[in-house]
Amino acid sequence: MNRLTASIFLALVLATCAMAQGQQYDLLLKGGHVVDMANGINGLRDVAIAHGKIAAIQKGIPASSARKVVDVTSLYVAPGFIDIHMHVGHGGASLDWFESAAGSPTPPLGLIADTALSSGVTTIVDAGSSGARTFLRQKLEVIDRSQVRVLAFLNIVAAGMNSGKEQEVAEMDPRLCADTVNNYREIIVGVKTAHYWTEKPWDADHPPWAAVDRAVECGRLANVPVMVDFWPRPPERSYADLLLKKLRPGDIHTHVFAQQFPVLDENGKVNEALYQARQRGVIFDVGHGQASFWFRNAVPAARQGFLPDSISTDLHTGNINGAVVNMITTMSKFLAMGAPLEEVIRRATVNPAAEIRRPELGTLTVGREADIAVFELLSGRFGYTDCGKAKMTGSVKLENRMTVRAGHIVYDSMGLSMVEWEKAPKRYFTVPRLASDPPAFAEE
Ligand SMILES: [Zn+2]
Known part of the structure; x- marks a missing residue:
């Protein structure tokens, strides 16, 4: 190595070090109020992300240390929310839907999984849309193609939900269910049972507890x-x-x-059985849905301090325009009922993570995948609806502003991370000649 190449080499090494020191982070969320219940953080912190993971969470991380800085002053920053009750599918159909041969005339129940991202949700758990015989197809066609993390409760009914077979006890095979759970443990986190024998008189083919017993048996086996x-x-x-x-x-x-549960006793007090169940470790989840959330039950329970352990939506195509709308609206209902913000966040992050035995989720711990919700707490007058076609008026509301999934900004409808168009670099103002030319983005 002569002196010239040695000095060039030295210069290169120094430049690389400077760059590494100068911009060690890919993304920095600066000035936000962090609520990370797993780590007991509820205050101003900056959050730095590198290689898709949380790299640092502390006060005063210099803006110069990141390639991209997003000012989140006056906003809240929390771990991406976990919605443990949703239904995901194609949310429509392929573009040849209108061809007569294209598909089923039944409107699909399952939503496009990534619709959850707009609400600050970064992990969803499909609640039994598929069973042992249909799970692989849901995995290949929906789960594997989603940006949002999709986990699943496997329906004890092998043909899955709305299959027309939810009343057939022979369809509920605990061994087949457990084998399927074991084959896909990276995705399947539990077992689901629903909708069994809710109307007709009992008969020999339909014992009262068949669905629950068989689901629990699968849960025990797996x-x-x-x-x-x-x-x-x-x-x-x-x-x-x-x-x-x-x-x-x-x-x-x-x-x-x-509506069907005796949440309150005749004196309006929360049913003693709920406290006893909680003492035994039974988990209470919201699962709002189109027919499963009444303020007449929720408000008195919340006032008496009985909050659910986790907040979830039961979102599907039938309730996105009400009564559920989305996860953050469901969370807002509990905030508006008087639950403290950190207790609401806990029930959308650490608690559901623990319930599905994925404690690595729902936290901003350094080293974990960078799944983040950036949201605003609004004050004013807001109406909230339930499934009984009644409303509750509240004075607070949460609105999601930006979602980060595995370090990538995947939702930013107000352009928090973007430049004002007048200040965009030159390439934004170029006119492409062909549709195949690179689009004129303000940012790479
Ligand atoms: Zn459901």
Whole structure:
């Protein structure tokens, strides 16, 4: 190495070091109020991201240390929300839908999974849309193609939800269910049962507890929790028996504030069975849905301090325009009912992560995948609706402003991360000649 090449080499090394020191982060969210319940953080912090992971979370991280800085002053920054009750599918159909041979005339129930991102949600759990025989297709066609992280509760009914087979006990095979859970443990986090024998008289082919018992048996075989959508029919199938005898610690009762449950006793107090169940470790989840959330149950329970363990939507094509709308609206309802912000965030982050046994999710711990919601807390007068076609007026509302998934900004409808168009670099103002020319983006 002669002196010239040595000095060039030295210069290169120094330049590389300077660059590495100068811009060690890919993205920096600066000036926000961080709420990260897993780490007990509720205050001003900057959040730095590198290689898709949380790289630093502290006060005063210099703007010069990141290739991209987003000013999130006056906004809240939390771990991306986890919605453990959603239904995902094609959310429509292929573009040849109008061809007569294209597909089913039945409107699809499942939403496009990535619609969840606009609400600050970075992990969803599909709640039993598919069963042992249909899961692989849902995985290949929907789950594997989503930007949002998609996990699943496997329906105990092998043909899945709305298959026309939810009343056939022979379709509920705990062994087949457990084998499928074991084959896809990276995605399947539990078992789901729903909609079983809610109307007709009992008969020999339809024992009252068949669906719950078989789902719990699958959960036992595969060592995963069970999520139960339930309709009490006492005396043979009572709510108290579900909570105190059938569900195991860690099993999840979704739709907790639905109309069919005796959430309150005759004196308007929260039913003692709910406290006893909670003591046993039974989990209460919102699962709002189109028919599972009534303020007459939720508001008195919240006032008496009985909040659900997790907030979830049960979103599907039938309730995106109401009564659910989205995850952050559902979270806002609890804030408007008087739950403190950090308790609302807890129930959309760490708690659901623990319920599905994925404690690495729902936190901004350094080293974890950078899934982040940036949202605003609004004050004013806001109407909130329930499934009984009644409303509650509240004075606070959360609105999601930006979502980061695995370090990438995947939702930014107000352009928090973007430059004002007049100040965009030259390339933004170029006129492409051909449709195949690179688009004139303000940013690479
Ligand atoms: Zn559901």
